[in-house]
Amino acid sequence: MRIAIILKTPELNDEITEEKVIYADAAYKFADKLKNKTVLGVVGDFDSLGYVPENEKTVKLDEQKNFTDGERAVLFAKECGATEVVIYGAFGGKIEHILGNIALLKIAQNIGIKAIIKSGKQFTELVGTGEHRFNVKENSKVSLIPYGGNCSFGKSQGLYYPLDGLTLTCADTRGISNVAEISEIFFDVLQGEALIIYEK
Numbered sequence: 001m002r003i004a005i006i007l008k009t010p011e012l013n014d015e016i017t018e019e020k021v022i023y024a025d026a027a028y029k030f031a032d033k034l035k036n037k038t039v040l041g042v043v044g045d046f047d048s049l050g051y052v053p054e055n056e057k058t059v060k061l062d063e064q065k066n067f068t069d070g071e072r073a074v075l076f077a078k079e080c081g082a083t084e085v086v087i088y089g090a091f092g093g094k095i096e097h098i099l100g101n102i103a104l105l106k107i108a109q110n111i112g113i114k115a116i117i118k119s120g121k122q123f124t125e126l127v128g129t130g131e132h133r134f135n136v137k138e139n140s141k142v143s144l145i146p147y148g149g150n151c152s153f154g155k156s157q158g159l160y161y162p163l164d165g166l167t168l169t170c171a172d173t174r175g176i177s178n179v180a181e182i183s184e185i186f187f188d189v190l191q192g193e194a195l196i197i198y199e200k
Helices: 025-034 069-079 095-110
Strands: 002-006 020-024 038-044 058-060 084-088 114-119 122-127 130-135 141-146 151-157 184-191 194-199
Touching (some): 069 095
Antiparallel strands (some): 130 184, 141 194
């Protein structure tokens, strides 16, 4: 089951295509905008929303906690039966929140859920060892950024700058703004993990 997670963000302009949604705290302010969706729950300590929604299932958190509302929302999605989550509103806040929201991709992976961050036309995913194929917009930018350490690639197809035999480290920016020459790109990761940012 695919579930949308809506995070706190100043504006939400993305089209939410998923039928079921989970709101993280102040993201619930967008509920009126998404009246046609099934709300599985609202997760948070409700410090930023300012009240606890009375007509929704809520997961009330302590104000003093060792995780973000977004992290608990991912875990709650798993409890609701999600096999995949699409996260919205991840890039609209403070830099520390943005970095924490990117970490939600790894948190989801650790509990066996596929996760995607959607922001406008861009999609962000975390990929690990193995072969990967992505349908992308032809001639659009594709960025690969190592996550948690070095990331080594084997073969690749469809990218203007081949990844063949390349190792990306956290101390270089070589993987940013590659170009998809065709609408389906392929690469395999031999070791490590990387964030892939692409357009459809």
